[in-house]
Amino acid sequence: MHPILALETSTATCGVAIYSRSESSESLDFKELSGVSGHAPNILPLVDDVMRQAGLTRHDLAAIAFGQGPGAFTGVRLACSVAQGMSFALQIPVVPVGALPALASGLMHALPPTLLPGICLVALDARMNEVYLAAYVRRDAQANIANSDSMPGYFELQSPVLIRVDDCPAFIAERLPYWLKTFAGLHTLVLAGDGWQLIHRKELAAEVDKTCADHQLVWHDLSADFGTVSVKDVARLGWDLFHRGRRVEPEQALPLYLRDKVAFTTAERALGQGGNPQAMQSATAMVLPMSLADLRDVIELERQSQAFPWSEGHFRDALAAGYSGWVLRQAGVLVGFCMAMPAPDEVHLLVIAVSPDCRRQGFGALLLEQVYMFGRQQCASRVLLEVRPSNASAIAFYRRLQFEQIGTRRGYYPAAKGQREDALVMARSLHGEQVSHD
Incomplete structure (x- = not known):
């Protein structure tokens, strides 16, 4: 070979x-x-x-x-x-191979069986008092999740984010209960990456004790041996x-950038500025990988949002086929979800919904940011979606987020009284240039 x-x-x-x-x-x-x-x-x-x-x-x-x-x-x-x-x-x-998943994969390859399965928390020093942070777990963990990503060997619990060092303890502690619920029987947390030399470990342990008091967690700090990819x-x-x-x-090959500036001004440093806005915002509204345990809530929200909703079977089949889904939870309550399918040179957004009581608060944009990140990891050039011409509010929302109409699919959607409705095909470039009109 x-x-x-x-x-x-x-x-x-x-x-x-x-x-x-x-x-x-x-x-x-x-x-x-x-x-x-x-x-x-x-x-x-x-x-x-x-x-x-x-x-x-x-x-x-x-x-x-x-x-x-x-x-x-x-x-x-x-x-x-x-x-x-x-x-x-x-x-x-x-x-293309991401630095954080590569380091996690290398660590899991080298770990003794006594430390597996466990959650691998990777933090790489991003300078400017920030770290690149992600979380993974091996696929042989007892998972309450379908085969929802195409990365071999592990599940991505948290896609890479840029985050301030001081915000890491709360960011991790708020998500950890959901990860432990999704993967039954996990009790080991393995730390990798030179970013852990910057993160306040005692503060992290104290925050985790608050949110995971019912779990007997064991910490293994391997960041000295697995510091960089x-x-x-x-x-x-x-x-x-x-x-x-x-x-x-x-x-189509492109680097993966999480930061759009490489230095702070003196005034910005004095104000303590830094961090990724999406990572900061999601400290209260958390984007998590969609699991089978989420489907009851997801289906209920789908029924509230769509005249012709997906069934539970549609969601199960999509996850089993390797499509990626995410849920957005705030204080444990589902406020939104989306699902995307990778395709050559693009990511196809299949479905997205936000709870009626939570719309116009930035949650839809936050879900789409997750889709953009997923696309950049795939080296996709654009995100593609369909929307009904009758859904004026959705069209306006997508246009505000720089989506452009590139075509029409005739008779794409079912409509009332056995009729069909066209779909507007919209796309957004992931690299700043104008999208191509196929």
């Missing part, structure tokens, strides 16, 4: 690996270079060195995986651009993603 090439330049270490795996063994050749100024002069010589070490040529490669970030701005762009250039030249696909992590996860069909054409 042809190997893949992996590139990782989002940290202070420049790494290149060639990786393949069979049912009985794996083959890994890699080189890493640290303590030098800049990775650009070194990455292609490292590729040549690893190729010689493995006894291969570039034409033996099946794909190129690259560390997508988040991480150092210049670093993630470098790995992406090298992967794109080689992909164009060799006519092979690119596999390595090219070996990117290679192993990249291999899994490649063989799950998670590959893109080179022109």
